[in-house]
Amino acid sequence: MSDQERKSVFSNVFTIGTPECAIFFSVAAMVLALLILTVGFWKAVLIAALMAVGAFLGGVKDKRQCLKNVINRLFPARSVVPYREQNPEIARAVRKATEAPAKDEAEAVPEEETPAQDQPQDEA
Numbered sequence: 102m103s104d105q106e107r108k109s110v111f112s113n114v115f116t117i118g119t120p121e122c123a124i125f126f127s128v129a130a131m132v133l134a135l136l137i138l139t140v141g142f143w144k145a146v147l148i149a150a151l152m153a154v155g156a157f158l159g160g161v162k163d164k165r166q167c168l169k170n171v172i173n174r175l176f177p178a179r180s181v182v183p184y185r186e187q188n189p190e191i192a193r194a195v196r197k198a199t200e201a202p203a204k205d206e207a208e209a210v211p212e213e214e215t216p217a218q219d220q221p222q223d224e225a
Contacts, residue, residue, distance in 0.1 A: 133145065133149070136149075138147060
């Protein structure tokens, strides 16, 4: 097998829809199933997590930038304007919907009538 053919096979391993990819992931699923059956679910999850950490440490050149990207994707900056505030029509509709029930409730609740001090109350 020449170097060109070898590179082609390895590049197709992670290209979805190729036979090489199907074979690779079926073997990986079989190994995972055997691992779960032999050592148990949680130990297999721990092994898979440690393998993922090892793959990250060995496969990513700029680890600091990669971690920053992951953290920024999980926890975006507060300066990012939500979509509803970018679109004025949505912002108006949201404001109108949140303000309208408060006004309706205030109008719907009648003021309690206090008994007049001048009128005698029944004493029983």
